[in-house]
Amino acid sequence: MEEQKTSIEEIQHSVPKKSTNFLLVGGVILALVVLGGGILLRAGNRPTPSTLPAQTESQEVVDELSDFSVAENTTESEVAEPIVIDVEAGSFYYNPEEIRVKIGDTIRIVLTANDMMHDFNIDELGVDGPVIKAGETTTIDFVADQVGEFEYYCSVVQHRANGQVGMLIVEE
Numbered sequence: 441m442e443e444q445k446t447s448i449e450e451i452q453h454s455v456p457k458k459s460t461n462f463l464l465v466g467g468v469i470l471a472l473v474v475l476g477g478g479i480l481l482r483a484g485n486r487p488t489p490s491t492l493p494a495q496t497e498s499q500e501v502v503d504e505l506s507d508f509s510v511a512e513n514t515t516e517s518e519v520a521e522p523i524v525i526d527v528e529a530g531s532f533y534y535n536p537e538e539i540r541v542k543i544g545d546t547i548r549i550v551l552t553a554n555d556m557m558h559d560f561n562i563d564e565l566g567v568d569g570p571v572i573k574a575g576e577t578t579t580i581d582f583v584a585d586q587v588g589e590f591e592y593y594c595s596v597v598q599h600r601a602n603g604q605v606g607m608l609i610v611e612e
Contacts, residue, residue, distance in 0.1 A: 522548035522581060529558035529594060532602040539592075540609045541584045549580040558599065562592045562608060571596060584610040 523545050528535040529552065541547055551560045553572045560569035560580055569580040587610050594604040 520546060522546040524548045524550060526550045526552070527560065527606075528552055528554055529560070529604070530554040531556065532599060532604045534560075534592070534594075534604060534606040537606045538609065539606065540611065543584055543587050543610050543612055545584045545610075547582055547584055549582075550577060551580060552577045557596050558594050558604070559596060560592055561595050562590050564588075564590050565608075567592070584608070586610060587612055 523541060525536075525539055525547065527539075527549050531554075539547075549560055549569070551558070551569060551572065553574050553576055555574045557571050557573050559571045561567055562582075564586065565582055565584065567580060567582045570578055572578050590608045590610070592606045592608055593600040
C-alpha cells in the first residue's frame with residue numbers, strides 16, 4: 441500500500457474557509473449598540489439648563505448680594521422659624537383647646553394621638569392634617585394669614601360631633 445502524501449496546502453484548499461468577516465461585523469455591531477446605549481443613558485442623566493445653578497458673572501455681584509440678609513420681597517414670616525405648638529389628641533378632646541398666634545406667623549402643629557385615630561383640620565386656613573394612629577405623631581405646617589377665630593377639629597368618624605374641637609385665635 442502506497443501512502444498518499446498530502447501537503448498542507450492541499451488540506452487547506454480542501455477544507456472550506458469559514459469567513460471571519462461574519463464575526464468581525466457582528467462584533468462591530470455589538471460594540472456600536474453598547475456604545476449607543478451608554479450615550480443615551482448618559483444624556484438622560486445630564487441636568488437641563490433650567491436645573492443648573494445660576495452662575496454669577498463677577499465677584500462684585502456676589503459681594504453686593506451678600507450685603508442683604510433678607511430679600512426685599514421676602515416677608516418676615518417666610519424667614520422666621522415656625523412657632524411650634526404641641527397638641528395632644530385623645531378621646532374627643534384636644535389639649536390645648538385654645539391656641540393664640542399673630543397674623544403672618546408660621547405655625548407648626550406637632551400632633552400626638554394618645555388613643556384611637558385623629559387628625560387636625562382648619563377649613564378656613566386650608567389645613568388638612570393626616571390621620572394618625574394611637575401613639576403616632578405628625579407635624580402640620582401652615583401660615584396664619586387671616587385675622588379671626590377658627591375652629592380646629594378632628595374629622596375622624598364622629599369625633600367632631602362628640603366635641604373634639606378647639607379654637608385658633610389669630611390676632612393682629
